Amino acid sequence: MTSQALNQSIVSLDIARLGPYLAERIPGFGRLVSADKFAGGQSNPTFLLTTDSGRYVLRRKPPGQLLKSAHAVDREYRVMAALADTPVPVPRMHHLCEDESVIGSVFFVMEFLEGRIFWEAVLPEIGPEDRRAVYDAMNATLAALHDVDPQAVGLGDFGRPGSYYERQIARWSEQYRATETTPLPDMDALIAWLQENQPADDGMVSLVHGDFRHDNLMFAKDAPRVIALLDWELATLGHPFADLAYQCMQWRLPSKGAFRGMGDVDRVALGLPVEEEYVASYCERRGLPGIPHWSFYLAFAFFRLAGILQGVYKRALDGNASDPERGVRMGETVPLLARLAIEEIEGRALR
Numbered sequence: 001m002t003s004q005a006l007n008q009s010i011v012s013l014d015i016a017r018l019g020p021y022l023a024e025r026i027p028g029f030g031r032l033v034s035a036d037k038f039a040g041g042q043s044n045p046t047f048l049l050t051t052d053s054g055r056y057v058l059r060r061k062p063p064g065q066l067l068k069s070a071h072a073v074d075r076e077y078r079v080m081a082a083l084a085d086t087p088v089p090v091p092r093m094h095h096l097c098e099d100e101s102v103i104g105s106v107f108f109v110m111e112f113l114e115g116r117i118f119w120e121a122v123l124p125e126i127g128p129e130d131r132r133a134v135y136d137a138m139n140a141t142l143a144a145l146h147d148v149d150p151q152a153v154g155l156g157d158f159g160r161p162g163s164y165y166e167r168q169i170a171r172w173s174e175q176y177r178a179t180e181t182t183p184l185p186d187m188d189a190l191i192a193w194l195q196e197n198q199p200a201d202d203g204m205v206s207l208v209h210g211d212f213r214h215d216n217l218m219f220a221k222d223a224p225r226v227i228a229l230l231d232w233e234l235a236t237l238g239h240p241f242a243d244l245a246y247q248c249m250q251w252r253l254p255s256k257g258a259f260r261g262m263g264d265v266d267r268v269a270l271g272l273p274v275e276e277e278y279v280a281s282y283c284e285r286r287g288l289p290g291i292p293h294w295s296f297y298l299a300f301a302f303f304r305l306a307g308i309l310q311g312v313y314k315r316a317l318d319g320n321a322s323d324p325e326r327g328v329r330m331g332e333t334v335p336l337l338a339r340l341a342i343e344e345i346e347g348r349a350l351r
Contacts, residue, residue, distance in 0.1 A: 012037070013047060013058070013103055021102050022109060026094045028053055039323075044073055044233060048112065056094065060107035062320055074098065075158075076232040077108040079207070082153040087144040089228050115218040115227050120260040121250040121272075123214075126224075128271025133224035135273050136281065138217060141226045142247070143285035146206040146240040159237030161205040165198050165300060168238070172307035179314035181331075186338035190303050193345055199293040204241075210234025212243045213250065234308075242304075244282055245297035249305065251275040252298075252340055258333050295344050302341035306334045 012035070019032030030053030038046045049056040061073050073096075080090040092111040100106060116125075123131045150156050160167065173191050209216075211234050218228040251274075253261025267274055273281075283290060291297070313331020316324045 018058075018103055019051075021097070022049075022095065026056075026109065029056075030054070044076075049109065055112040056109050057091070057112050058107055058109050060103060061105040062315075072233055073106050073108055075235065077110075079155065079158065079232050079235045080110070082155050083148065086148050086153060088141065088148060089226050091228050091230075113218055113228050114221060116221055117218055118214045120255070121214055121253075121262045122255055122260075122265055122270060123272075130224055131271040132273060134214075134219065135278065137219070137224050137226050138214065138247070139278060139281050140285065141217065141229060142209075142212055142243060143282055145209060145212075145229070146243070146286060148207050150205075150207050150237055155207060155237070158207065158235070161237055162201055162203075164201075164205075164238040164242070165194075168242070168304065169194050169198070169300070172304050176307040176310050179311045181310075181314060181317070184335060184338055186335065186342050187303075187306060190299065190306075190338055190341050190345075194296070194300055194303055197296055199296055204239055205237055206240040208236060208238040208240060208243050210236065210238075210243070210246075212247050240286075241291060241297045242301070244279065244291075245294070245301040246305070248275050248278065248298065249301050249340075251278075252344075258329050295347075298344050299341040302337045302344070306337040306341075309337070310334050 015032050015035050018035065022032065023029045030051040032049060032051050034050045035047045035058065036050070038048060044059050045062055047058045047060075049058050059073055059076065077093055077096040081093040083090045084092065091113055094109045094111065096106075096108040097103075098106050118125065118134065123134060126134065150158060169191070176187065176191075209229065209232060211231055212229075216229065216231045217226050218230060219225060220227050250259075250261045250263075251267075252263040253259040254263055255261055255265050262270075262272060265272075279291060279294075282288075309330045312327045313334065316327025316331060
């Protein structure tokens with residue numbers, strides 16, 4: 001498939017073929033009128049389906065040559081379907097299609113929800129009191145997710161329990177090397193440090209989201225209440241602190257540029273929680289005394305995100321990213337992520 005054909009298949013769907021297929025499989029689906037790609041998103045292209053009976057969301061694996069185990073929309077479908085009757089808010093799943101002949105790749109269709117997504121960690125759209133409430137709702141959602149018993153919801157085989165960090169470091173190191181475009185000494189040093197400084201396995205296993213951050217949560221339009229946790233492509237069985245540290249990167253990432261974090265703002269003045277407070281709330285909700293080896297978990301979070309974004313960058317250069325221009329911008333942040341991880345490691349050595 002040519003680069004032009006790849007880009008066209010990413011941004012459009014053949015509704016003449018897709019509509020009748022879904023009408024036969026989703027009760028009340030009706031006639032498909034349009035399929036419009038949502039802006040943003042780098043991994044799995046996502047579309048708003050409008051029918052004469054309502055709206056739905058379609059999420060597909062991108063076409064083209066992909067890394068092994070990446071873009072697993074079938075896993076996204078499975079985990080959200082399993083969480084339907086738990087305290088973790090997810091959209092209703094309607095249909096999984098593993099027949100690639102329908103639109104050119106595996107896809108699933110889920111419920112369309114009306115709500116708010118906050119694209120910046122400082123939450124400029126709302127006031128200080130609501131900001132604190134929004135972060136508390138995020139915290140409660142994360143704790144609820146990690147309290148789910150994977151066996152009880154049919155996800156006991158959703159990943160390999162134990163040795164999570166060992167396996168993740170190996171996986172993302174391999175994928176980083178497979179997509180590396182320019183030598184990066186900080187990344188080399190980070191990989192070596194993580195391999196040598198893994199904490200002993202403490203036996204904690206939970207369902208982890210893998211990309212838990214403010215813009216993967218949908219909130220009610222009129223309240224600081226989470227109505228959906230989205231984008232489950234990286235979900236697996238793993239260590240719960242991976243999700244917590246991943247979100248806490250926002251406290252270190254800059255507020256301007258690609259990430260829109262809150263590392264350079266006055267969090268207290270803006271009504272945002274400080275990292276220590278956020279971590280303490282999570283521990284209280286889950287009955288934990290605290291989190292040892294916190295610098296390791298943070299360094300790992302930066303490393304893993306760098307590995308993910310390096311893959312996004314390579315796909316953008318190859319012409320099969322969902323949003324190529326944004327893919328290039330995000331890929332160019334990999335050196336920053338590696339540097340922040342090294343600074344965390346070096347700061348730990350001085351403390």
